[in-house]
Amino acid sequence: MTSSEKGILIVLSGPSGVGKGTVCKALRDCAPNLIYSVSATTRAPREGEVDGVNYFFKSREQFQQLIQDNQVLEWAEYVGNYYGTPRKFVEDTLNSGKDIILEIEVQGALKVKKSFPEGVFIFLLPPSMDELENRIVGRGTESQEVIRSRMSVAMDEIRMMEHYDYAIVNDHVEHACSNIQSIIVAEHCRKDKVVSKIKQWMAEVK
Amino acid sequence: MTSSEKGILIVLSGPSGVGKGTVCKALRDCAPNLIYSVSATTRAPREGEVDGVNYFFKSREQFQQLIQDNQVLEWAEYVGNYYGTPRKFVEDTLNSGKDIILEIEVQGALKVKKSFPEGVFIFLLPPSMDELENRIVGRGTESQEVIRSRMSVAMDEIRMMEHYDYAIVNDHVEHACSNIQSIIVAEHCRKDKVVSKIKQWMAEVK
Numbered sequence: 106m107t108s109s110e111k112g113i114l115i116v117l118s119g120p121s122g123v124g125k126g127t128v129c130k131a132l133r134d135c136a137p138n139l140i141y142s143v144s145a146t147t148r149a150p151r152e153g154e155v156d157g158v159n160y161f162f163k164s165r166e167q168f169q170q171l172i173q174d175n176q177v178l179e180w181a182e183y184v185g186n187y188y189g190t191p192r193k194f195v196e197d198t199l200n201s202g203k204d205i206i207l208e209i210e211v212q213g214a215l216k217v218k219k220s221f222p223e224g225v226f227i228f229l230l231p232p233s234m235d236e237l238e239n240r241i242v243g244r245g246t247e248s249q250e251v252i253r254s255r256m257s258v259a260m261d262e263i264r265m266m267e268h269y270d271y272a273i274v275n276d277h278v279e280h281a282c283s284n285i286q287s288i289i290v291a292e293h294c295r296k297d298k299v300v301s302k303i304k305q306w307m308a309e310v311k
Numbered sequence: 312m313t314s315s316e317k318g319i320l321i322v323l324s325g326p327s328g329v330g331k332g333t334v335c336k337a338l339r340d341c342a343p344n345l346i347y348s349v350s351a352t353t354r355a356p357r358e359g360e361v362d363g364v365n366y367f368f369k370s371r372e373q374f375q376q377l378i379q380d381n382q383v384l385e386w387a388e389y390v391g392n393y394y395g396t397p398r399k400f401v402e403d404t405l406n407s408g409k410d411i412i413l414e415i416e417v418q419g420a421l422k423v424k425k426s427f428p429e430g431v432f433i434f435l436l437p438p439s440m441d442e443l444e445n446r447i448v449g450r451g452t453e454s455q456e457v458i459r460s461r462m463s464v465a466m467d468e469i470r471m472m473e474h475y476d477y478a479i480v481n482d483h484v485e486h487a488c489s490n491i492q493s494i495i496v497a498e499h500c501r502k503d504k505v506v507s508k509i510k511q512w513m514a515e516v517k
Contacts, residue, residue, distance in 0.1 A: 176330070177448065179360065199512050205346045225512075228502065229501075230505070230509065233512065234512050234513075234515070260513060263509060263513065264513070265504065266502060266505075266506065266509060267502065268487065270501065270502060271497070271500045271501055271502055272500065272501075272504075272505035272506070272509070273500050274505075284496060284497075284500050286493075287492075287493040287494075287496035287497050287500070288493075288496075288497040288500060290489075290490060290493035290494075290497075291477070291490075291493050291494040291496070291497035291498070292497070294433075294477045294479050294490050294494060295472065295477055295478075295480065296434065296472060296475050296476060296477055296478045298478075299436070299472075299478035299480075300473065300478070302473060303436065303469060303478070304467075306440050307440075307466060307469065307470070309440070
């Protein structure tokens with residue numbers, strides 16, 4: 106409404122293989138005003154990667170300090186490196202009135218919800234369980250056992266959907282993007298977002 | 312999601328003079344799948360008015376029976392005639408999977424909320440209090456006293472905004488329509504609307 110209105114944190118999550126990355130990439134074209142959360146990591150930068158753009162590159166000591174200072178909304182260790190979501194980048198973006206989107210796996214999203222319950226949590230679903238299996242199988246030449254195990258993890262993740270605000274079926278990327286954009290518009294129209302402005306009006310009329 | 316999904320009741324309300332009717336009229340063009348709630352009334356049909364299209368025309372006895380049978384979501388008496396929202400038309404539309412919109416003044420909307428808390432309640436706001444006053448003044452040649460009294464009523468109505476889910480500023484009709492459409496899309500993406508379908512999937516995979 107006004108420039109003083111805070112932005113919205115949108116958390117996009119869903120089971121492994123559902124296409125979160127593809128949807129996020131497409132959103133960059135159709136929602137150019139959306140800011141993308143930048144993760145912090147202790148892994149070394151790869152060629153061409155820019156600090157503050159691809160990642161915030163940190164030493165282990167720096168990262169541990171961030172954790173201690175409650176400056177990461179969530180973090181995890183993966184193949185010996187820390188990965189996490191820096192609180193400051195998210196909060197600075199929201200305070201500047203811009204919306205920020207965070208693409209993250211299901212467990213991480215639930216951790217973010219604890220620190221940021223006012224975020225908008227969107228769960229991306231496959232068009233069907235068969236289609237999810239196709240996508241998991243299609244990723245490589247894994248054994249039946251590995252595929253079964255991944256499907257079982259995916260089903261556990263889908264059960265986490267109940268902790269989210271919205272659920273979108275990723276049948277077509279454009280359709281998913283358009284639904285996410287509608288959700289963002291609708292969230293900006295929520296009464297609580299407007300009520301403080303109106304109270305100001307009422308005070309002025311009196 | 313599926314044809315078995317129920318429709319959504321959208322209740323559009325706001326203070327007198329805010330332009331509810333104009334927005335609703337514009338919605339007919341930009342949201343052709345939306346069904347418009349038809350009121351029941353005891354007033355006589357005017358020339359060209361069709362029963363079931365403009366109104367459901369009822370005798371006083373019929374209307375009183377509807378009230379007694381809890382078959383009107385809200386009703387009021389105005390210049391000697393009853394006006395109300397028949398429950399059956401709303402419920403039949405929702406059960407057929409279609410969304411229905413009800414344009415109604417603030418007090419009526421709050422009554423509907425009691426019978427239909429699962430509805431989506433949208434409050435239409437003027438761009439500013441000055442603009443609302445302009446619209447109220449612009450309606451005719453009312454005295455300062457009448458205008459003051461209408462503004463006071465409008466302010467009381469705006470205070471009722473807190474009972475609504477969304478608030479939209481009617482700065483431009485197209486913008487208000489587009490926001491309402493986004494809200495409808497977002498509401499269809501709400502997790503609770505999708506969760507039953509997913510439970511079915513999960514059962515099939517097991």
